[in-house]
Each structure stands twice: as C-alpha cells, then as structure tokens.
Amino acid sequence: MTASSPRTAAGPDRPGRLNPLTLLAAAGSTAVITTAAGSWPLSLTVLAASLGLSAAGGTARRVVAAAAAILVPLSLSLVMLHGLFFPEGTTVLAEWGPGRVTAEGLGFAGRRILQLGAVVLALLVFSFSVSVPDLVAALSARGVQGRFAFVLASTLTLLPAISARARRIRQAQESRGLVVTRGLLSRVAAFRLQAVPLVLSLVEDAGTRSAALEARGLSNAGPRTSYREVPDSRLQRTARAVLVLVAAAALVLRLVQAGASA
Amino acid sequence: MSSPSLTLPSQERPAARRRRLLEILGALAIAATYVYLVLNQPSDITGGPGSASALIALSGFLAGAVLLIVAVLPTLPASTLVLIPVALVLNIVLGQFVGSTLVPFYLDAIGTVLIAVLAGPAAGAATGALSSIVWSFFNPTVLPFAAGAALIGCLAGLAARYGLFRRFYLAPVAGFVTGIIAGVVSAPVAAFVFGGTSGVATGAIVSAFRAMGDTLLAAITKQALISDPMDKAIVFTIVAILVYALPRRARQQFPFLRRHRVLAGKAPAATTEAPAQGAARDN
Amino acid sequence: MDAGKAVRANRPVLAAGIRSFTFHDDETTALRDVTVSFAAGSFTAILGASGSGKSTLGRLLAAWLPPGGHGALAGFLELSGSRLEFDGGPSDPRIDPAQWGRHVGFVPQDPATVLSTVRSTVAEELAFGLENSGMERAAMKAAVGRTAALLGLHDQLEQDPARLSGGQLRRLAIGCAIITGPPVLVMDEPFASLDAAGADGLAAVVRDLLARGTAVVILSQAIDPLLLEAGTWVVLSGGTVTGSGPPAAMGTGSGVLPPAIRRPAPVPAPVAVSRPGVPQTGIPALQLRGVDFAYPAGPGARRRLRKAGPTGEPGGPPLVLRGADLAVHPGEIVAVTGPNGAGKSTLLRHFNGLLRPTAGSVLVRGADISGAPVGRTAASVGLLFQQPRDQLFERSALREVSFGLARLVGPALAAQRATAALASVGLADAAQEHPAELPASAQRLLALATVLARKPAVLALDEPTVALDGDGLALLDATVRLAAAEGAAVVLVTHDLGYARSVAHRTVALDGGRLVPA
Structure with a gap:
C-alpha cells in the first residue's frame, strides 16, 4: 500500500524518518479510497496491510486494542440490527417472531464492518505511529494550521494532567467527608463538588496561560520559524500531492458514477 | 533592539468579510448535505457500502465543519484558544465521570457547551468541530459527527447570547431543543456512513424501530430523538451550574459574558451588588 | 515616589503611575496611588501581604493584565521612553502584549501555568517565543544554549517540561520570560515552595541578570535572604504604597513593614522539645x-524500572x-x-x-x-x-x-x-x-x-x-x-x-x- 516505507514508530528520533504530513496523506487517502471504492476485497486488503504495518512498527498491540474498543460494539450493533431486522431482505435464512435473518442483511452488515474496520485501522496506524511534536512542527505555525496544531498538541498534553488533577480533587473531597453512595442524588452532588473546583482551576490556569502565551507572541502576525527540524524531501512533497490527487479523483469518480446510475 | 509600536491599532477588522463568507459556506455545506440526504435517501441505503450517500454525507459534513474551523479559529482571542484544549479534555473527562456514575447518556459535550456559553456561538461551533476532529485521532468513527458537534456548540452559544442561561430553568429547555436539532442532523451520518449506531444499547432501539418497518434513516432519527434531547438537557444544566459557580474574577476573562449579559445578576455597568443577592442568585 | 532612584541615577526603563485600577464589575479599586519606576540593572522588592495587590501590580507592569481587558486603569505606564496614558475610557491605547513582553518578562506564582503545553522538550519550550518572532534556527539554538547555561538547565534541554522538579520548572519559566533579552524581569513569589537548594540556584540567576543590566523586580510576602540585597523595598498594603526606600532604612524598628510580611524565622535549637509534655x-x-x-507498579513504572536496569528492589516496586x-x-x-x-x-x-x-x-x-x-x-x-x-x-x-x-x-x-x-x-x-x-x-x-x-x-x-x-x-x-x-x-x-x-x-x-x- 501507500505507506510501505521506513517505520516511524521504531524510533521517533531516528534519522531518515518520514515527514508526518506524508504519513497523514497516506492514511487519509487510503481511508478515502477505501470508502469510495466500497469493495470488500479492497477493504480486506487494507485491513491486512494496516495490521501488517503496525506489527512491523511495533504498535500492533495498542492499535488492535484501540480498534477493538471501537469496532466490537459497532459490529455487534450492526449484526444485531441488520442480521435480525432487514425488511428489504428477501432471502430468509431463519425467523423468530418479528426477527428475520436475511442473507442480504448479514451481507450488508458484514461489508459495512469490513469497510469501517479498514478505515479505522488505517487511521489508527497513523495516530499511533506519528510523532505528535513532529506533526505540530510540520504544520505551519501561522493561521489556521498553527492554531489547529496548538489545539491538538495541547489537548494531548493536558489529558493526563487534567485526569490527575480530577483524581487529586476527588481525594481532597473525600477527606472532607464526601461519601458517594449508590443513590442518584448522592452521585449528582458528588459530581458538583468535584466538577466545580476542577473547572474553576482550569479556567483560572487557562487565563494565566493565555497571558503568558500572548506575551511570548502567540498572536504575532508576522512569519514564524520552527526550532524542531522535521525531515522532508522533494520526493515526499510529490508523493503527498499525488496521494491527495488520487483520493480526490476516487471521490469524484464514485460520485459521477452514482450520478450517472441514479 | 528595533522597537516597533507597543500598542495595537485601535480598530482592526480586515478579515471580517472573508470570515463571514467562510462561515456561511460552512453552514450551507452542512445544510445542503442534510437536505440532499433526506430527499434522496431510501433507494440508496441498501445499495451497499461505498454508496454515494455515504461519501456525500462524509464529505459534505466534513467540509462544512472544516470551513467553520477555518473561518473561526484564526479570529479567536488567545484566552479562548487556550481554553479550547481544556474543553476538549473536559468533554472526555467529565463525560467519563458522569458516564460512570449517571445512567446511559454520553454527555460528551460539556466542554463544548461551556466554551459556547463563555465565548459565544462561533467559538462554540469551532470547539465542537475540533472536538470531533481531535478525538478522531483515537477514534476515527467520531470524525463524521463533526458537523453535528459544531451545531451543538453554535446553538448553545446562541442560547447564551439570547439570555436562556439567565433563568436557571431555561437552560435545560434550550438543551432539549438543541438535542432535537442536533440529533436529527446527525442521524444521516449514522445511517449512511455507519449503517447503524456505534453502541449496542442504541442499536437495540434502532432494531426495534426497524422491526416495525421503518427505513433505516427513520429508525435512527427516532432513536436520536429519544436519547439526544435528554442528553443535551442534562449537559446544558451541568454547564449552567458550572458557569454560575465561577467567581467574578474568572468570568472577567470573557467579554462575551458581559457584552450580552449572559448570566443573571448585575447589569453590564458596574453597579454594586449586595452580597445576599449574590448568594441567593442560583438554585 | 522615589522607588529605584536610590540605585542608579539613569532614567527608568519601566515606570508606572497608577491613580487607580479597578477590575470590571468590582466595587473597590484594586490599586490606587501607586507610583514605581525601575532603572536598568536595579533590584527592587515589592513587599506586601497576601491580597495587598502585588500580583495585580506585577501583571499590570508586564501587560499580562492589559488595561481595558479585565479592568480600567487611570494613570500611565512608561516603557523604554514611550509613555502611555490611560483614563479608563474606550479611547485608551491598547497594549500589544507580545511587544511589551519583549521588554518586560513576567514569571507568575505558579510556573507550570506559563508552559505552552505544545512543546515536547525544554529546549523547544524555551524557543517558543523566538519561533513566534520568526528568528532563524541557528540564532534560536544559540539563544537557547545561552539561556540554559544561565539557568543551569543544560542537562534538561531534551526533557519533557512536564517532568521537571519544582526548582527546575521555576527556572524554565524564568527562561521563557528572559530568552528574548527583556531589560526588565518581574517575578511573583519566586521563592514560595522552593527548598534551600532551589532558592540558592534562583538567587544566583538573579545576581547574574542584575550584573548584565537587567532590572529585576521581585514581588513577595516574605523577606527572603536575597531580598536583603535589593536596592529598594516598596511596601504595598491595601492596594497602595505605604512606604519605600533602601532595606537598611526599613528594618524592624522603623515600623514601615507591616507584621503581615514574613521574615525568615531562625531555626530554634531542638531544645524546644522539652516543653511541658502531654500525657502519653x-x-x-x-x-x-x-x-x-x-505504589503499585503501573505499566509506565514497570517500563521505567526495566530501563533503569536490575538495580530496583528484587521483590517489586520500592x-x-x-x-x-x-x-x-x-x-x-x-x-x-x-x-x-x-x-x-x-x-x-x-x-x-x-x-x-x-x-x-x-x-x-x-x-x-x-x-x-x-x-x-x-x-x-x-x-x-x-x-x-x-x-x-x-x-x-x-x-x-x-x-x-x-x-x-x-x-x-x-x-x-x-x-x-x-x-x-x-x-x-x-x-x-x-x-x-x-x-x-x-x-x-x-x-x-x-x-x-x-x-x-x-x-x-x-x-x-x-x-x-x-x-x-x-x-x-x-x-x-x-x-x-x-x-x-x-x-x-x-x-x-x-x-x-x-x-x-x-x-x-x-x-x-x-x-x-x-
């Protein structure tokens, strides 16, 4: 597939790593093409290739765990929904009361699961192998890109910090005599006691941080530079352009086809 | 050191028209996609995955959400920009907390609605869309819901703008209405992109409607109408509690609160306020 | 008032004359009749109890609280020879915080809040302000190296800022404020919660900065040993200046310092143990x-242990x-x-x-x-x-x-x-x-x-x-x-x-x- 090149996850600091935007283009175009094609052999290929790539990159366990958390409930839901109730289906395999297991329903569910699984895996392989600092540095620091990079990186940094603070607040409240019982009211009260200090301190800290970042030129209008060096090459830039064009072409082709057949 | 001016120009709004245009384009993309999907839905759904409808739902809603972000994000003040990541984390952390203690709602928009109330509809819409996009880093299936999330943020901001947070009992009402609209708009995504819902419990509800012979889109829309309004009513109530608990100093960071007198209490001009009145304000 | 005059006679690099500053929606003024000025290379301590308005003053001086944004200022701010007059109305000048920040660095009480949260190493965190001003990479590297040497952070340059100790974090926050070489540095309670080693390290940094001609202003509610070296003490109480002058003139006998300002207590000998005992x-x-x-070994802890080699406790976590x-x-x-x-x-x-x-x-x-x-x-x-x-x-x-x-x-x-x-x-x-x-x-x-x-x-x-x-x-x-x-x-x-x-x-x-x- 498109991303068959040296791994990034093996060593984020290794020379010769790929530009994160190239990875993003590869994963994104794979997702678009798979969705546009809607053919289950392709979905299966992408799925297998993604698994292979993540295994080679050493991220397989985390990717599979994350993918399973998403795909298992989704698959169960789809199989139950379309396996049992598919009024449009004609080939009835079994019937209980209102439920009719139809071949069409099962096929529909199966194809959907394969296709979604392929897209989810392709994107997760990207998420778990990209170096976020590189991605942030690769996005231009100005305008929308810079601000989007800020939001992405800051969220990933704050997630563990805020979870830890929520735990600390819970401990402090319990030390003041908070006992959470099973009753709904008790839980609602506990939520208020813990959410209020959490949100308050976060809003206050954000106020200080915004003053600090303003003073350090966050809103400067002029050109920016980047301290971190992100590898890039003409080859990669070309590859990115080609990937984006191919994905766009696949999209247009599919829509034109649909328009012609409708 | 060369020393450029220490002050900013007194008025600066060169990009306002471009921004407005992008906002309108974004909203149009979302609205047009929805209308198209609803008008053309039934024949296509069983046509198999990769159907044009899925692609249109994905690209239309996503393009709309991205246009909104492009329009709004560069114009936000630093104080709001810095708060957006906090809101995204709150969406997850508070949502998880409530999810584990309260019953079957997802409550994943607390941070988004909080920003919308503190900083206005544009900031709310951007936060909603960003929330989906950033979260798709871990769970790509939330990506197509970016437009719905943006809509929730925008509606919450409008509710705040027009004083629905000034009366404590109006907040859940505003949330209920927001939930109806957001649920209806998000249903085609679930129907055409996923062919169902991502959870087993919601899937069971959809199955029930399908058993009664509804089309997939109708069944999913009905399911959304059962859970979304209640969910958003709770979220809006929680946010009202949180915002009223903020001390004055913290609220000062947000000119939107003062300009539109979002919260009950003192008038925009600094009139003195009796402590007793402050204490009796909420509840 | 004559704050800073005692040190050097050259004209102040930063000065403020605050007739009043009132937060929006607040009935009382936070600051009134505060006049301060700081000359290049001067060392000033602004002393005041908790709630005396120290932090508000510090933030105003550093434009972290831009007049008009959070409150109304009547008075003037003067920086490097340009003077801005405010009367609290809509026609007031609007400060560009980024330009102001190149002249006045500020370090708030909680140093963790200044971190950008978007940079993964100490070096990149330090460079954040330089990146935003568009400096060439080679010049940035040089500036980061210089600043790290000044602050003793050389060994931490490749570390994650979130994993620094309290003292290191304080020095990083100072580094972020001074890397652009501002002529004034304002620090709010820099010594709070620092242990003796951390305080010594910070004192050395301050002396170094003073020697380079930076005006240093420290806001504090305690008279830390370093502050005895200050040229001027300004005492703030209830939002206004109640006294100022060289430390020698403001000793315990003068009555200028309110009791709310803490002095370091001499450590009494352990004889104090022999107080009337309690029946045990x-x-x-x-x-x-x-x-x-x-602490139970989480997956992260286990990984760290493995990296650290087999020196850990044989029977599990320490x-x-x-x-x-x-x-x-x-x-x-x-x-x-x-x-x-x-x-x-x-x-x-x-x-x-x-x-x-x-x-x-x-x-x-x-x-x-x-x-x-x-x-x-x-x-x-x-x-x-x-x-x-x-x-x-x-x-x-x-x-x-x-x-x-x-x-x-x-x-x-x-x-x-x-x-x-x-x-x-x-x-x-x-x-x-x-x-x-x-x-x-x-x-x-x-x-x-x-x-x-x-x-x-x-x-x-x-x-x-x-x-x-x-x-x-x-x-x-x-x-x-x-x-x-x-x-x-x-x-x-x-x-x-x-x-x-x-x-x-x-x-x-x-x-x-x-x-x-x-």
Missing part, C-alpha cells in the same frame, strides 16, 4: 503500626514507607519533617485511608480503619491538603465551612460552629465572599477552618505554612495550639524545620521510609 497514656488518637507502603510506627495522643502536636520526595504526603494519606498500607495497620481512636470508606474516617480525621483550591467548592466562605456540618452535629450547632471556625482563622468578615476570590493565604486558612469546624479527633496538615503571610502564620499557630488544647491530636508535615520546632511537642523525621525522632 490511654488510647492514642492515631496509631500507625509497622506500616509498609509501595517501598515508600517501611515499618513506619507512630502514635499520637489527644492534645499532642507532632511534626513530621523530611526532604522533598521523602514520602511525607504519602504518609499523611494513610491517616484517613486515601492510601492503604501494603502491610501493617492504621488505627484511629483504637479502631482499625482498613474497611471504612475515606468519607467516614474523615469525620474523625481532618486532613488539610497543600492545594486549598482542590478542597473548596462552595460559592461563599460560610457555606464552605458549613458544608456537611448539619448532618454531623445538627443545624443549630452547625451554624454556631461554622461562625466560630471562620472567626478563629480571622475570616469572619469574609463569610459571604467567594472562596476562589480570596487571596491565597486566606484560601488556605478557609480550608483549615472547614477542617476545624468538624472538630476532628486527629488534625493532619500538609505543609500548612506554604502560601501563608505573616498574619496567616500567626493565626495558624494559634488555631493549631487551640485545637490541641481542646484535645485534638495534631500531625503536621512540613519542610519548615523552624516552624516545626516552634509549635510541635515532638518532631519526627521521615528517613528511608521509617519515622525516627529528630
């Missing part, structure tokens, strides 16, 4: 019997507490001391069951607490944490203290106890104020009052002296002694050996996981 008979209010504790024994009787005050990271807070969290021992037992009034939920044990054990705002959640101080009291003692007695507890920490007048709007010192005292109102059998305080001003310290001292006199067993954990010796009946040190008499 009967059932101890709190007893630890051979408590072992180790023990933070090993065989800790302690018995505290009613009426007794025991201080637990030890260096940072010795496990003092870990020990404290065992008293009410927030942490459970891996071996040994904890008894409160003779009963093992191992099965009881924390919230129930909390009725007998009042625990005060370091960070008061984690514990406060109500919208008025009175409601805060009253929380849960009625269930404990009935509504009539609850109201009486709440009022008494507020009065005992000097907050009777602040009963209706929002806890989050109180000054830091008052917040800690309020958190203390919430614990006192419940009259617990065991009172456990984690670093109670941090963030308290002089008045607060006196109140803390009185309330702790009173609680003990009324029969509470008090355990306080502190790195402030002077305070420990002055208040406690006996002092124990936490050393290698064991409690030994100190």
Whole structure:
C-alpha cells in the first residue's frame, strides 16, 4: 500500500524518518479510497496491510486494542440490527417472531464492518505511529494550521494532567467527608463538588496561560520559524500531492458514477 | 533592539468579510448535505457500502465543519484558544465521570457547551468541530459527527447570547431543543456512513424501530430523538451550574459574558451588588 | 515616589503611575496611588501581604493584565521612553502584549501555568517565543544554549517540561520570560515552595541578570535572604504604597513593614522539645503500626524500572514507607519533617485511608480503619491538603465551612460552629465572599477552618505554612495550639524545620521510609 516505507514508530528520533504530513496523506487517502471504492476485497486488503504495518512498527498491540474498543460494539450493533431486522431482505435464512435473518442483511452488515474496520485501522496506524511534536512542527505555525496544531498538541498534553488533577480533587473531597453512595442524588452532588473546583482551576490556569502565551507572541502576525527540524524531501512533497490527487479523483469518480446510475 | 509600536491599532477588522463568507459556506455545506440526504435517501441505503450517500454525507459534513474551523479559529482571542484544549479534555473527562456514575447518556459535550456559553456561538461551533476532529485521532468513527458537534456548540452559544442561561430553568429547555436539532442532523451520518449506531444499547432501539418497518434513516432519527434531547438537557444544566459557580474574577476573562449579559445578576455597568443577592442568585 | 532612584541615577526603563485600577464589575479599586519606576540593572522588592495587590501590580507592569481587558486603569505606564496614558475610557491605547513582553518578562506564582503545553522538550519550550518572532534556527539554538547555561538547565534541554522538579520548572519559566533579552524581569513569589537548594540556584540567576543590566523586580510576602540585597523595598498594603526606600532604612524598628510580611524565622535549637509534655497514656488518637507502603507498579513504572536496569528492589516496586510506627495522643502536636520526595504526603494519606498500607495497620481512636470508606474516617480525621483550591467548592466562605456540618452535629450547632471556625482563622468578615476570590493565604486558612469546624479527633496538615503571610502564620499557630488544647491530636508535615520546632511537642523525621525522632 501507500505507506510501505521506513517505520516511524521504531524510533521517533531516528534519522531518515518520514515527514508526518506524508504519513497523514497516506492514511487519509487510503481511508478515502477505501470508502469510495466500497469493495470488500479492497477493504480486506487494507485491513491486512494496516495490521501488517503496525506489527512491523511495533504498535500492533495498542492499535488492535484501540480498534477493538471501537469496532466490537459497532459490529455487534450492526449484526444485531441488520442480521435480525432487514425488511428489504428477501432471502430468509431463519425467523423468530418479528426477527428475520436475511442473507442480504448479514451481507450488508458484514461489508459495512469490513469497510469501517479498514478505515479505522488505517487511521489508527497513523495516530499511533506519528510523532505528535513532529506533526505540530510540520504544520505551519501561522493561521489556521498553527492554531489547529496548538489545539491538538495541547489537548494531548493536558489529558493526563487534567485526569490527575480530577483524581487529586476527588481525594481532597473525600477527606472532607464526601461519601458517594449508590443513590442518584448522592452521585449528582458528588459530581458538583468535584466538577466545580476542577473547572474553576482550569479556567483560572487557562487565563494565566493565555497571558503568558500572548506575551511570548502567540498572536504575532508576522512569519514564524520552527526550532524542531522535521525531515522532508522533494520526493515526499510529490508523493503527498499525488496521494491527495488520487483520493480526490476516487471521490469524484464514485460520485459521477452514482450520478450517472441514479 | 528595533522597537516597533507597543500598542495595537485601535480598530482592526480586515478579515471580517472573508470570515463571514467562510462561515456561511460552512453552514450551507452542512445544510445542503442534510437536505440532499433526506430527499434522496431510501433507494440508496441498501445499495451497499461505498454508496454515494455515504461519501456525500462524509464529505459534505466534513467540509462544512472544516470551513467553520477555518473561518473561526484564526479570529479567536488567545484566552479562548487556550481554553479550547481544556474543553476538549473536559468533554472526555467529565463525560467519563458522569458516564460512570449517571445512567446511559454520553454527555460528551460539556466542554463544548461551556466554551459556547463563555465565548459565544462561533467559538462554540469551532470547539465542537475540533472536538470531533481531535478525538478522531483515537477514534476515527467520531470524525463524521463533526458537523453535528459544531451545531451543538453554535446553538448553545446562541442560547447564551439570547439570555436562556439567565433563568436557571431555561437552560435545560434550550438543551432539549438543541438535542432535537442536533440529533436529527446527525442521524444521516449514522445511517449512511455507519449503517447503524456505534453502541449496542442504541442499536437495540434502532432494531426495534426497524422491526416495525421503518427505513433505516427513520429508525435512527427516532432513536436520536429519544436519547439526544435528554442528553443535551442534562449537559446544558451541568454547564449552567458550572458557569454560575465561577467567581467574578474568572468570568472577567470573557467579554462575551458581559457584552450580552449572559448570566443573571448585575447589569453590564458596574453597579454594586449586595452580597445576599449574590448568594441567593442560583438554585 | 522615589522607588529605584536610590540605585542608579539613569532614567527608568519601566515606570508606572497608577491613580487607580479597578477590575470590571468590582466595587473597590484594586490599586490606587501607586507610583514605581525601575532603572536598568536595579533590584527592587515589592513587599506586601497576601491580597495587598502585588500580583495585580506585577501583571499590570508586564501587560499580562492589559488595561481595558479585565479592568480600567487611570494613570500611565512608561516603557523604554514611550509613555502611555490611560483614563479608563474606550479611547485608551491598547497594549500589544507580545511587544511589551519583549521588554518586560513576567514569571507568575505558579510556573507550570506559563508552559505552552505544545512543546515536547525544554529546549523547544524555551524557543517558543523566538519561533513566534520568526528568528532563524541557528540564532534560536544559540539563544537557547545561552539561556540554559544561565539557568543551569543544560542537562534538561531534551526533557519533557512536564517532568521537571519544582526548582527546575521555576527556572524554565524564568527562561521563557528572559530568552528574548527583556531589560526588565518581574517575578511573583519566586521563592514560595522552593527548598534551600532551589532558592540558592534562583538567587544566583538573579545576581547574574542584575550584573548584565537587567532590572529585576521581585514581588513577595516574605523577606527572603536575597531580598536583603535589593536596592529598594516598596511596601504595598491595601492596594497602595505605604512606604519605600533602601532595606537598611526599613528594618524592624522603623515600623514601615507591616507584621503581615514574613521574615525568615531562625531555626530554634531542638531544645524546644522539652516543653511541658502531654500525657502519653490511654488510647492514642492515631496509631500507625509497622506500616509498609509501595505504589503499585503501573505499566509506565514497570517500563521505567526495566530501563533503569536490575538495580530496583528484587521483590517489586520500592517501598515508600517501611515499618513506619507512630502514635499520637489527644492534645499532642507532632511534626513530621523530611526532604522533598521523602514520602511525607504519602504518609499523611494513610491517616484517613486515601492510601492503604501494603502491610501493617492504621488505627484511629483504637479502631482499625482498613474497611471504612475515606468519607467516614474523615469525620474523625481532618486532613488539610497543600492545594486549598482542590478542597473548596462552595460559592461563599460560610457555606464552605458549613458544608456537611448539619448532618454531623445538627443545624443549630452547625451554624454556631461554622461562625466560630471562620472567626478563629480571622475570616469572619469574609463569610459571604467567594472562596476562589480570596487571596491565597486566606484560601488556605478557609480550608483549615472547614477542617476545624468538624472538630476532628486527629488534625493532619500538609505543609500548612506554604502560601501563608505573616498574619496567616500567626493565626495558624494559634488555631493549631487551640485545637490541641481542646484535645485534638495534631500531625503536621512540613519542610519548615523552624516552624516545626516552634509549635510541635515532638518532631519526627521521615528517613528511608521509617519515622525516627529528630
């Protein structure tokens, strides 16, 4: 597939790593093409290739765990929904009361699961192998890109910090005599006691941080530079352009086809 | 050191028209996609995955959400920009907390609605869309819901703008209405992109409607109408509690609160306020 | 006023004449009639109790509180020869914070809040401000190297900023403020919660900056040793300047310094132990019997251990507490001391069951607490944490203290106890104020009052002296002694050996996981 090149996850600091935007283009175009094609052999290929790539990159366990958390409930839901109730289906395999297991329903569910699984895996392989600092540095620091990079990186940094603070607040409240019982009211009260200090301190800290970042030129209008060096090459830039064009072409082709057949 | 001016120009709004245009384009993309999907839905759904409808739902809603972000994000003040990541984390952390203690709602928009109330509809819409996009880093299936999330943020901001947070009992009402609209708009995504819902419990509800012979889109829309309004009513109530608990100093960071007198209490001009009145304000 | 004039006669690089500054929606002015000026290379200390308006003044000087944004300023700010006049109206000039920040660096009380959260190494964090001004990479590298050398952060350049120690984090925050070479540096309470080594490192940095011609302004509620070297002291009280001059003219006898400004207490000799003893008979209010504790090894910890090699404990994660024994009787005050990271807070969290021992037992009034939920044990054990705002959640101080009291003692007695507890920490007048709007010192005292109102059998305080001003310290001292006199067993954990010796009946040190008499 498109991303068959040296791994990034093996060593984020290794020379010769790929530009994160190239990875993003590869994963994104794979997702678009798979969705546009809607053919289950392709979905299966992408799925297998993604698994292979993540295994080679050493991220397989985390990717599979994350993918399973998403795909298992989704698959169960789809199989139950379309396996049992598919009024449009004609080939009835079994019937209980209102439920009719139809071949069409099962096929529909199966194809959907394969296709979604392929897209989810392709994107997760990207998420778990990209170096976020590189991605942030690769996005231009100005305008929308810079601000989007800020939001992405800051969220990933704050997630563990805020979870830890929520735990600390819970401990402090319990030390003041908070006992959470099973009753709904008790839980609602506990939520208020813990959410209020959490949100308050976060809003206050954000106020200080915004003053600090303003003073350090966050809103400067002029050109920016980047301290971190992100590898890039003409080859990669070309590859990115080609990937984006191919994905766009696949999209247009599919829509034109649909328009012609409708 | 060369020393450029220490002050900013007194008025600066060169990009306002471009921004407005992008906002309108974004909203149009979302609205047009929805209308198209609803008008053309039934024949296509069983046509198999990769159907044009899925692609249109994905690209239309996503393009709309991205246009909104492009329009709004560069114009936000630093104080709001810095708060957006906090809101995204709150969406997850508070949502998880409530999810584990309260019953079957997802409550994943607390941070988004909080920003919308503190900083206005544009900031709310951007936060909603960003929330989906950033979260798709871990769970790509939330990506197509970016437009719905943006809509929730925008509606919450409008509710705040027009004083629905000034009366404590109006907040859940505003949330209920927001939930109806957001649920209806998000249903085609679930129907055409996923062919169902991502959870087993919601899937069971959809199955029930399908058993009664509804089309997939109708069944999913009905399911959304059962859970979304209640969910958003709770979220809006929680946010009202949180915002009223903020001390004055913290609220000062947000000119939107003062300009539109979002919260009950003192008038925009600094009139003195009796402590007793402050204490009796909420509840 | 003549602040800064005493140092050098050249014209000030930064000056302010504040007739008044009022926050929006606030009825009282935060600052009035404050005139200060700072010459290049001058060293000024602005001294004031918690809530005196120090931080507001510092933020105004650094444009972290741009006039018009959060409040209305009447007066002027003058920087590097250009003077901006404000009258609080809409036609006021709007400060460009980024340009101002190139001239005036500011370090707030909590250094963690200045981190961008979007840079993954210390070097990149330092460079953030340079990137935004479009500096070439080679010049940035040179500037980062220079700044790191000045601050002693060379070995940390490739570390994650979130993993720095308190002292290192403070120096990084200073680095972020000075990397663009501003002629003025303002620091808010830089010494709070720094241990001796951290304070020495910071003092060296300040002397270096002064030698390079930077004007340094330190806002503080305590007279730290370094501040004795300042050219000028400006005393701030109630939002206005009540005195200023060289430190020599403002000694203890002059009466210029209010008692609320803390002086470093000389560490008394351990003779103080021989105060009238407390009968150590009967059932101890709190007893630890051979408590072992180790933090469970998470996946992250395990990875770290593996990286560190086979030097770790053979039988699993290292023990933070090993065989800790302690018995505290009613009426007794025991201080637990030890260096940072010795496990003092870990020990404290065992008293009410927030942490459970891996071996040994904890008894409160003779009963093992191992099965009881924390919230129930909390009725007998009042625990005060370091960070008061984690514990406060109500919208008025009175409601805060009253929380849960009625269930404990009935509504009539609850109201009486709440009022008494507020009065005992000097907050009777602040009963209706929002806890989050109180000054830091008052917040800690309020958190203390919430614990006192419940009259617990065991009172456990984690670093109670941090963030308290002089008045607060006196109140803390009185309330702790009173609680003990009324029969509470008090355990306080502190790195402030002077305070420990002055208040406690006996002092124990936490050393290698064991409690030994100190």
